[in-house]
Amino acid sequence: MAYESYVLVCGGTACCSGGGTTVVEEFKKELEAAGLKDKVQVVVTGCLGFCEQGPIVKILPQGTFYVQVKPEDVKEIVAEHLVKGRVVQRLCYDPEQAKKLVAEANIPFYQKQYRIVLRNCGVIDPEKIEDYIARDGYKAIEKVLFEMTPEQVVEEILKSGLRGRGGAGFPTGMKWKFAQQQPKGQKYMVCNADEGDPGAYMDRSTLEGDPHSILEAMTIAGYAIGASKGFIYIRAEYPLAIERLQIAIKQAHELGLLGDDILGSGFSFDIELRFGAGAFVCGEETALLQSIEGNRGMPKPRPPFPAVKGLWGRPTVINNVETLANIPVIINKGADWFNKIGTATTKGTKVFALTGKVNNSGLIEVPMGTTLREIIFDIGGGIRGGHQFKAAQTGGPSGGIIPPQFLDTPIDYESLAKIGSIMGSGGLIVMDETDCVVDIAKFYLDFTVDESCGKCAPCRIGGRKLLNYLKKITDGRGTEQDIKDMEAICDAMNKASLCGLGQTASNPVRSTLRYFMDEYMEHIKDKKCRAGKCSKLIQYKIDPAKCKGCTMCAKKCPAGAITGSVKQPHVIDQSKCVKCGQCEQTCKFGAISHG
Amino acid sequence: MAKLTLEDLRRMRGEKQKEMEMRDASNKDVQVIVGMGTCGIAAGAKDTFTALVGAINEKGLTNVLIRQTGCMGLCHSEPTVEVVVPGMPAVIYGNVDAATAKAVVEKHIVGHQLIDDKILDRPSIDIIKNS
């Protein structure tokens, strides 16, 4: 028995509560009536995204995507689409949306994602070079070595508008051009795979899923700038990515796609791996180079820029994994193809690790200019557990916290900077009303203080001071003067720190002060944390109406703060309470709550 | 393997492209592709792989090619498995535990039916194939 068509009905939470279950029943009934029971299979699926448009129905093999399907629509879909083969236009997703930024790139209109960097991830076997080759792999290197001069390669990358995906967004072609213009001699090409941002794993997934694309891109860059040697600086915490890179390098060597005289072109290039050792600051270019040289990863003042004076004093280009993964596609499809995708200032796509309080966490790639709302609600399927969206965080410890009023901001480097955050490397963390922004700012500061290399005073001392203020506020000891002091420290750190880490470390504090001052004030004046996260500000209370006097909580309390006699309502002595929350967990009658 | 010349590389690409489309070389027309990135493995992709192999052997299927790939990006539903059966749409399943792996073989590959509650949407079109 083989079916001819399949009706996929989304069984995600949002769709089910929106009537998806009835839609399934209705389809089964109508198909039976139409005599198609054996030709069309009705399948309930996992969440297909697009939850606000649910219930979603997708018809395979055509891939037609129907939204907001009500049980009464089913009859029409069966009669029109499945019997006569005619798409029911009125139920298709608003085609106006299709004409957006990416129309020329041939994207099915309902799909928000577009994969350039991740083109091979989840498609090829990363341990087989033949799989990569079959999907236009090492085709760009052919073109570059046999049809283009180094100058033309740099020109093409400049024209594509590609900007560094590591965070700051410096034009990649410019970097290459600077290095190319340096006098001939030993130059180096370095891939920054030291992805240290907590909550981000874009580069790891790319390296694990498509290692050859990075090798090819580095070889292209080497040819363009005149380097014969490349290093991949990768986190030691990524054993699988390291293993797959090692396999890939070995295979490329065997086939002569790395090493001496590549493909008989006369160009030679080799790549070595160097392991990081868990220092966030080594994501900074100059610190990274120090680390490859075998030193403590302390940044140096720029200029001189690495493109002039880098590894062992030689001209060096450092590009991040995601930046490099774009290169072979740009060469193959051309700069004009690439620079049609994205916004006026930022071309191409961005990979995000979408995590936190979102239903569908995942690794996603969207065209620049996509809004946060599309990412979080259409792709991410909205907020978990029916909670409210409170904020999104981009750029990790160097980024800012974005409040709901900016959900419709199209994402590019400039627009994110304008609202006090940064693009960063691609961590995108979603928060709901149970997350406290002051606590989050403290979390990030704790991270940067721990990771500050200690070389310059603004970062070393400023970060520590900021963290102390945040601890004071979350402990309920803050004053309004503290806020003023924090603002001054933020400014000083931003202006006077030596490297990017210190300059941006205050962003989580600045952005929360800017958008969530009311919550800071609640912590300071009312000694209240509305999210219930700051444990020192929490008060546990027993509702005498619900308390049965079972004594369980009193037995569990490690501080002896709960008293009361059997079968009588108990009380908590706030002065003794250590806010461990065990009483609330223990109570079988829901009599204990906190606020 | 010997070092390639430009012509070798082009020839190899052509052959592999054909092979990937047909998978005729080994007479295996069904493909089962398991996402084996760090996150997939952490969620149990290795057990899934073993269960798939076990079920395929148990059914005595010789036309199934099972292989690994990197992260499909659907971290919320790891482990993920893509199943390609001729005459049926290629489908990605999420949360494929050992029991689902067995169902994939018995119901989807042998029975030509899709499995409820596990299908996920392909996140994006393929820019290499659709340019």
Added chain:
Amino acid sequence: MSKQLETMTPELRAFIEEWKAKPGNLIMVLHRVQQTYGYIPREIAIETSQILDVPLAKIYGVITFYNFFRLQKAGKYNIQVCLGTACYLRGGDDIIKEFERQLGVGLNATSADGMFSVEAVRCLGCCGLAPVAVVNGEVHGKLSSKDVDSIIKQYRERG
């Protein structure tokens, strides 16, 4: 507790000799040392400094700068609890506290019987499974404080 001195294995010596001539070798060598012993023993650091002709102070400067290098041996089971942002938001902090409470050890310390050590680590990259803990490479995902007990029991039983 008297400590048994480690001796340099022939494989490690060969590795160091191989890397000796390469510039920027120190961190790669230290990785290999830690891979061999599970930490960087002082006596091996001294020997390494002699072979590479690098001051011991520089070696310790590097070891103490990078989080990855350890100066003490980890427990037989090293429990790494993720404190990446996603795990933190979903309660990674509580998981650490619970491990510390149940094992009676502080962070980055080893239990008296040498069985367990608890470490907080930055993003293990399985954010879809948050909060996550990794014990000797085995991932335990979607944890709550209530799961801690059974995880410890599981490894104790293995001995």
